[in-house]
Amino acid sequence: GAVVSQHPSWVICKSGTSVKIECRSLDFQATTMFWYRQFPKQSLMLMATSNEGSKATYEQGVEKDKFLINHASLTLSTLTVTSAHPEDSSFYICSARVPYGELFFGEGSRLTVL
Amino acid sequence: KQEVTQIPAALSVPEGENLVLNCSFTDSAIYNLQWFRQDPGKGLTSLLLIQSSQREQTSGRLNASLDKSSGRSTLYIAASQPGDSATYLCAVRGTGNQFYFGTGTSLTVIP
Numbered sequence: 149g150a151v152v153s154q155h156p157s158w159v160i161c162k163s164g165t166s167v168k169i170e171c172r173s174l175d176f177q178a179t180t181m182f183w184y185r186q187f188p189k190q191s192l193m194l195m196a197t198s199n200e201g202s203k204a205t206y207e208q209g210v211e212k213d214k215f216l217i218n219h220a221s222l223t224l225s226t227l228t229v230t231s232a233h234p235e236d237s238s239f240y241i242c243s244a245r246v247p248y249g250e251l252f253f254g255e256g257s258r259l260t261v262l
Numbered sequence: 263k264q265e266v267t268q269i270p271a272a273l274s275v276p277e278g279e280n281l282v283l284n285c286s287f288t289d290s291a292i293y294n295l296q297w298f299r300q301d302p303g304k305g306l307t308s309l310l311l312i313q314s315s316q317r318e319q320t321s322g323r324l325n326a327s328l329d330k331s332s333g334r335s336t337l338y339i340a341a342s343q344p345g346d347s348a349t350y351l352c353a354v355r356g357t358g359n360q361f362y363f364g365t366g367t368s369l370t371v372i373p
Contacts, residue, residue: 194360249311251355255305256305
C-alpha cells in the first residue's frame, strides 16, 4: 500500500513554544490530507482537512490560530501547534487518500507539553 | 450526521479461534468502508477497503463484508494469532470527503 510518513514521532516541549509536525506522502501525490487528534483509549477526532494550495478546512471547535496547517505541496502537509500548553498534549495522526479512495495513515506524533 | 458504532468494544479470545468484529453505520449513502488496525502508540494500518458497490473483500486470514442497505460491515478473522492483538477500527467515507470512524474494538488473542 501507499506510504505516509510523519515526523517527529515523539516531541516534548515547554509550555508556550510552538511545535511543527510534518506529514508526507512518499509514493503518491495527495491533494487532500487529514489531521486527527486521538486521546487515550478513544477513537480519532478529525481536526482539519488540508487542501494543497488552499486554506485548510477546520472542524467545529478546532482553533485555526492554534493549529496552523500548511499544505504547500502535493506530498507535504504540516501541522503547527502554536503556543502549546499541557492540554495540547495528545497523539496527532495524519492521513492521505489515494485517488481510488483508500486512506493511509502516518505513524502518529506524540506531543507532550511540559 | 453519520454515526459509526463498533461492537464489541473489547474482545478476548484464545489463539486459533475464528472471530467476527462488527461495524454499523446510520447513513447508507457511503462511498466506501475501510477497516484498520491500530497498535498501541502507533498510527493506523489499512487492512481492507470495500467500495460501496462491493459486497466483500479478502486478504489472507481477513474477510470483510459490507451490507450497505442494513448499514453493517463485519470483519472476520480466521485462526486468530497473538499478533492479531490490536484495536480494530472501521471508517466510513461519506459521499463527500468526510470519513467517520467507529470507536474501535480492542482485540486480545491469548496464546
